[in-house]
Amino acid sequence: MSRYILPVSVFGTVLGSAVLLKNHVTGGRCPSKATITGKTVIITGANTGIGKATARELAQRGGRIIMGCRDMEKCEAAAKEIRGKTLNPHVYACQLDLASMKSIRKFAERIKQKEKHVDVLINNAGVMRCLTGKTEDGFDMQFGVNHLGHFLLTNLLLDKLKESAPSRVINLASLAHIVGKMDFEDLNWEKKKFDTKQAYCQSKLANVLFTRELARRLQGTGVTVNAVHPGVVATELGRHTGLHQSQFSSSVLSPFFSLLVKNPELGAQPSVYLAVSEEMEGVTGGYYDVMTEKEPAPQALDEEVARRLWEVSSRLVGLEDEVESAKPTPPSRSPKQSFTGRDPVQTE
Numbered sequence: 406m407s408r409y410i411l412p413v414s415v416f417g418t419v420l421g422s423a424v425l426l427k428n429h430v431t432g433g434r435c436p437s438k439a440t441i442t443g444k445t446v447i448i449t450g451a452n453t454g455i456g457k458a459t460a461r462e463l464a465q466r467g468g469r470i471i472m473g474c475r476d477m478e479k480c481e482a483a484a485k486e487i488r489g490k491t492l493n494p495h496v497y498a499c500q501l502d503l504a505s506m507k508s509i510r511k512f513a514e515r516i517k518q519k520e521k522h523v524d525v526l527i528n529n530a531g532v533m534r535c536l537t538g539k540t541e542d543g544f545d546m547q548f549g550v551n552h553l554g555h556f557l558l559t560n561l562l563l564d565k566l567k568e569s570a571p572s573r574v575i576n577l578a579s580l581a582h583i584v585g586k587m588d589f590e591d592l593n594w595e596k597k598k599f600d601t602k603q604a605y606c607q608s609k610l611a612n613v614l615f616t617r618e619l620a621r622r623l624q625g626t627g628v629t630v631n632a633v634h635p636g637v638v639a640t641e642l643g644r645h646t647g648l649h650q651s652q653f654s655s656s657v658l659s660p661f662f663s664l665l666v667k668n669p670e671l672g673a674q675p676s677v678y679l680a681v682s683e684e685m686e687g688v689t690g691g692y693y694d695v696m697t698e699k700e701p702a703p704q705a706l707d708e709e710v711a712r713r714l715w716e717v718s719s720r721l722v723g724l725e726d727e728v729e730s731a732k733p734t735p736p737s738r739s740p741k742q743s744f745t746g747r748d749p750v751q752t753e
Contacts, residue, residue, distance in 0.1 A: 570627025
């Protein structure tokens, strides 16, 4: 019997070390034990992957969870599963297609009418390196879904978020933003040859720029906004990348990838951390690599580019027109009236 002790001990040590190494490399679990009973959380793309795991953990913490998904059959099934596992009855599936401005507006209107408050908005949904294609409104699929869809949704829910302050917005970004570049002359890849990798990186850079500009605009409102790179996670998001399609990568590299690649449960921890952690209260405008704040790429720090992206995005999704139409009509001025200084109505 004693001859088995050494091999078993060695095996146990190696296994334990591998688990500790993976936890260290992948960031581990959210350290906060905070509960969110009575708080409403909206999560986009919550029927699978990181979104579903995030919904499950926040439901366990007592939240009222609204899962915004394109595929309602899968979303209803996921919501039912989460209700069963967490014993939290307040988990709901709701139609939301981020590739459709009409669908986004309908979803936002439903939230504004039905929900008393929105405490956390997690812009989680995304597409990655998909084949060339356009959204319902004619935008490049990755730029349209990953950035414009969430840009419109967030703006439509801003009043509700402000009313619910302190509230939080969390944008799922990616380390890929470091090689992204905003091409304002051809955001939709209509003039140059389509490059699915660069299109994805551009959309992820847009996420970080949007986060920083939104945080600037929301100063003093009690609404915080942060972006997060969740790490490398094994989800359906990478189905177009071609990873592990060769025999060499699947057989030789898989053991190494398994130490670096998280499962969805671990991949959800950064979002959970930003959503519930007490130490994140009042923190805004940051970029987090898993659960550690890092400085994003230099191009993500360009305030002028961030402002320009906001203006262009507002025009593309129709918010600019709505702001103009919402302006009060100025009173008519008689020839005898004179005004000095600024008009009383000012818009940004």
